[in-house]
Amino acid sequence: MNLTTRIKFWLLDLNEGMSNGQRCIFLWGMDTDARRVLLLDRDFRASFLIPIKDRSRVSSVLKQLNELATKVDQGMELSVETKRLLGREVDAVRIKYSDASKAEKLVSAAKKVKGLGAALELDVRPTLLYLLETEATPCSWHDVDVTEAEGSEGYMVSSVYYAKGGLRRSGDLSSPPLRVMAFYVVRRATRGTPEARRDPVLVISTKSERGVNSFITKGEDDADVLSSFSGLVRKHDPDVLVGFRGNSILWPYLIARARISEVSLGLSRAMTEPHQSAFGHFSVTGRLSLDLNDVAGDIQELESKTLEALSSYVGASPTGGFLPLDEAPTPEAWTDRAAREEIIRASEQRAEAAYDTCLKSMDFIMQLSSLTKLPADHVMTAAVGFRVESYLMSVAKTRGELIPPREDRPYYPYAGGLVLSPAPGMHEQIAVIDFRSMYPNIMISFNVSPETLVKAHARPDKEVNTSPDGRHQFVKEPQGFLPFALQGLIAERKKTEASASEVKSEPELRVLQARDKAVKVVSNAVYGYTGWPGARWYCMEVAESTTAWGRSLISRATEMAAHLGLDIIYGDTDSLFVSYDKRKTSNLLHSIDRELGFQARVEKVYSAVVFTEAKKRYAGLTVHGEIDIVGLEVVRSDWSGVARRAQRAILSDLLTGKGRDAARSTLDGIVSSVRSGNVPLSEFVLWKTISRPLSEYTVRAPHVEAARALEAKGWSVRPGDKIGYVMVTTPDRAKSQVIPYQLAQNQSVDYEYYIREQVLPPCERILEAIEKKRQPVPHDAGGHG
DNA sequence: GCCTGAATAGTACCA
DNA sequence: ACTGGTACTATTCAGGCG
Numbered sequence: 001m002n003l004t005t006r007i008k009f010w011l012l013d014l015n016e017g018m019s020n021g022q023r024c025i026f027l028w029g030m031d032t033d034a035r036r037v038l039l040l041d042r043d044f045r046a047s048f049l050i051p052i053k054d055r056s057r058v059s060s061v062l063k064q065l066n067e068l069a070t071k072v073d074q075g076m077e078l079s080v081e082t083k084r085l086l087g088r089e090v091d092a093v094r095i096k097y098s099d100a101s102k103a104e105k106l107v108s109a110a111k112k113v114k115g116l117g118a119a120l121e122l123d124v125r126p127t128l129l130y131l132l133e134t135e136a137t138p139c140s141w142h143d144v145d146v147t148e149a150e151g152s153e154g155y156m157v158s159s160v161y162y163a164k165g166g167l168r169r170s171g172d173l174s175s176p177p178l179r180v181m182a183f184y185v186v187r188r189a190t191r192g193t194p195e196a197r198r199d200p201v202l203v204i205s206t207k208s209e210r211g212v213n214s215f216i217t218k219g220e221d222d223a224d225v226l227s228s229f230s231g232l233v234r235k236h237d238p239d240v241l242v243g244f245r246g247n248s249i250l251w252p253y254l255i256a257r258a259r260i261s262e263v264s265l266g267l268s269r270a271m272t273e274p275h276q277s278a279f280g281h282f283s284v285t286g287r288l289s290l291d292l293n294d295v296a297g298d299i300q301e302l303e304s305k306t307l308e309a310l311s312s313y314v315g316a317s318p319t320g321g322f323l324p325l326d327e328a329p330t331p332e333a334w335t336d337r338a339a340r341e342e343i344i345r346a347s348e349q350r351a352e353a354a355y356d357t358c359l360k361s362m363d364f365i366m367q368l369s370s371l372t373k374l375p376a377d378h379v380m381t382a383a384v385g386f387r388v389e390s391y392l393m394s395v396a397k398t399r400g401e402l403i404p405p406r407e408d409r410p411y412y413p414y415a416g417g418l419v420l421s422p423a424p425g426m427h428e429q430i431a432v433i434d435f436r437s438m439y440p441n442i443m444i445s446f447n448v449s450p451e452t453l454v455k456a457h458a459r460p461d462k463e464v465n466t467s468p469d470g471r472h473q474f475v476k477e478p479q480g481f482l483p484f485a486l487q488g489l490i491a492e493r494k495k496t497e498a499s500a501s502e503v504k505s506e507p508e509l510r511v512l513q514a515r516d517k518a519v520k521v522v523s524n525a526v527y528g529y530t531g532w533p534g535a536r537w538y539c540m541e542v543a544e545s546t547t548a549w550g551r552s553l554i555s556r557a558t559e560m561a562a563h564l565g566l567d568i569i570y571g572d573t574d575s576l577f578v579s580y581d582k583r584k585t586s587n588l589l590h591s592i593d594r595e596l597g598f599q600a601r602v603e604k605v606y607s608a609v610v611f612t613e614a615k616k617r618y619a620g621l622t623v624h625g626e627i628d629i630v631g632l633e634v635v636r637s638d639w640s641g642v643a644r645r646a647q648r649a650i651l652s653d654l655l656t657g658k659g660r661d662a663a664r665s666t667l668d669g670i671v672s673s674v675r676s677g678n679v680p681l682s683e684f685v686l687w688k689t690i691s692r693p694l695s696e697y698t699v700r701a702p703h704v705e706a707a708r709a710l711e712a713k714g715w716s717v718r719p720g721d722k723i724g725y726v727m728v729t730t731p732d733r734a735k736s737q738v739i740p741y742q743l744a745q746n747q748s749v750d751y752e753y754y755i756r757e758q759v760l761p762p763c764e765r766i767l768e769a770i771e772k773k774r775q776p777v778p779h780d781a782g783g784h785g
Numbered sequence: 786g787c788c789t790g791a792a793t794a795g796t797a798c799c800a
Numbered sequence: 801a802c803t804g805g806t807a808c809t810a811t812t813c814a815g816g817c818g
Binding site for chain 2: 416417419434438572573574575615616617630631632635636637638688689691697698699701703704
């Protein structure tokens with residue numbers, strides 16, 4: 001007897017697969033008793049849609065299509081649905097097909113039928129379509145009716161069920177207690193970068209709730225280590241398997257080694273090996289495979305995208321700091337017993353740090369996943385544009401909108417935000433005023449969307465908003481798709497903020513904050529998304545008009561500030577730096593609200609702020625005593641440590657009122673310390689990213705030369721790698737020379753180069769700006785003659 | 786062939 | 801692999817000079 005029961009189900013991972021000869025969607029997750037369960041949804045059939053051009057010919061078109069399509073795929077099914085495509089109501093044929101190989105043939109068949117448009121939604125992956133077309137949502141709770149699925153063995157779950165009648169999402173944002181396992185891998189490097197064909201894995205360290213473990217290779221053969229690791233994963237059965245650079249380096253390496261050693265890495269819940277998915281990342285069926293490198297890549301403030309930096313950023317680094325570790329030690333280092341012990345201990349530290357970091361990152365990952373419907377293991381790998389797009393696709397589905405196809409398009413440049421030239425020098429008591437969520441609010445207020453755009457030469461019979469540059473018009477009604485989606489996000493934020501105010505527990509609050517952050521990330525990226533030629537909802541006019549309204553808002557706010565008698569020091573896109581006068585700034589905010597219909601606020605107040613001639617660069621001392629440094633060399637990772645330290649020191653002197661003489665002497669002190677050799681090598685290293693294969697560079701840039709030198713020594717340099725290099729003196733002293741920092745140990749640093757090209761220029765720019773800004777001279781100068 | 790200024794390449798930043 | 805605006809250095813190039 002097969003009884004239907006209702007369960008609560010939290011979705012962790014999903015894939016397409018075959019069960020008992022039937023294609024179905026595999027939904028891996030948990031129930032409320034924290035039992036790991038697998039749901040099989042046999043009711044979903046992949047399909048695509050074709051719009052019918054002439055609504056009066058629906059039945060004849062359908063008849064013709066039916067005839068042709070049946071010949072191609074006996075199992076196909078046709079139906080007609082009314083949808084919207086970029087604002088227009090259309091009838092579309094839905095074609096459910098029996099298997100993927102038939103889809104293309106059905107498209108060709110449909111092409112022979114007159115009156116049909118181009119096929120849509122074939123370019124969306126079936127598992128994502130499943131999520132978009134049903135309420136099933138990753139990292140979310142659902143109610144679902146199930147029956148036991150008998151004869152479904154071989155999966156590492158407590159129960160396998162058939163889902164009946166689909167999943168119904170419940171609003172609960174919480175997550176079940178997930179088991180996490182972190183792993184860290186040390187590989188040998190005979191020379192430079194490890195090569196899977198030659199260099200075995202030396203150590204795999206793991207950390208789970210059951211503690212720390214290391215598997216250690218003896219000799220050349222890492223087969224035992226690989227299979228023990230695999231076995232431990234199955235034994236501990238984690239929901240989350242987390243590493244650092246797993247997608248780009250570790251999984252390919254482990255898989256290659258497993259192949260060489262002829263062992264199985266069948267560590268998934270279906271006993272299969274990790275496999276590379278369409279997004280280029282590695283999936284482990286039934287588990288959530290995470291790469292903290294993607295998490296690091298998402299954090300702007302992180303200058304060095306390493307596990308060590310990330311874990312210290314989130315507050316998960318070991319007490320006492322990390323033991324140093326060469327990720328790929330040489331055979332000699334590995335042979336030394338003491339060195340080996342330290343490598344193992346350092347590797348375990350990193351597994352533990354990855355574990356803690358993962359726990360601290362999970363809330364955000366899960367909220368972003370449930371918001372965008374991208375499975376949690378895809379969502380961090382996916383670029384911003386794809387997160388926005390996935391969210392928009394899910395909104396489109398709930399609104400009955402067809403998903404526009406991805407297209408190849410030409411690129412049209414357009415104007416962006418307005419940046420005002422700063423007043424150089426030091427200013428006191430400056431307020432930074434900014435518009436709240438400027439671009440999203442512009443798009444909502446002026447109904448800016450691809451389908452509300454009035455096409456060129458069309459004569460609208462409705463009221464329109466005309467962009468301030470006069471180039472485009474948007475109808476005021478009905479509400480466009482993007483404004484609708486953005487308003488949904490803003491409503492979501494309001495809801496989250498409201499619940500946060502009445503929340504009792506710390507974990508609950510963390511979840512809400514993570515939700516808020518996820519919503520913010522997506523809503524802030526919608527404007528940029530519309531200007532991306534790869535976007536399904538690309539619309540240059542939308543992007544161009546949004547920035548035009550932005551420029552208009554900021555210039556009008558500038559005029560209003562001037563009218564109120566405020567000094568305008570600087571402004572960039574959605575911010576204005578004005579002299580801080582409590583009453584006048586408050587007036588300004590009210591005028592902006594009343595006259596422009598937008599909200600602005602005083603974001604912060606600087607008791608002192610320094611500008612050079614340059615835009616986008618300044619340093620300020622907040623009224624709370626913190627120093628902000630924006631854009632200047634101090635915050636640029638491609639400047640040497642000494643240069644940055646020197647600039648920071650003089651800025652600190654100036655902002656805290658020590659005066660320029662003190663700043664000059666600080667600078668002199670640093671210059672002499674360089675000459676006297678009292679500065680460590682690490683402060684001379686210049687770091688730059690290699691952005692493309694070395695052969696594609698057209699000029700002999702220093703970091704490229706350094707990268708080439710590394711490559712000659714056996715390192716493999718790939719796009720995205722940061723190269724550190726040092727300028728050293730050559731024997732003939734005529735010119736300085738570039739040396740990769742790994743090879744610079746016993747070289748003589750070219751101190752004069754660093755003083756001349758690194759330390760002095762950024763500091764001089766600041767000092768000059770301060771000194772040039774003459775105080776009003778009492779008598780003649782500055783007068784009108 | 787050497788010097789110089791302008792143009793270009795390349796990177797990382799701000800919003 | 802979301803956008804445009806910006807600063808900055810080093811290299812490369814074009815042209816003057818002699």
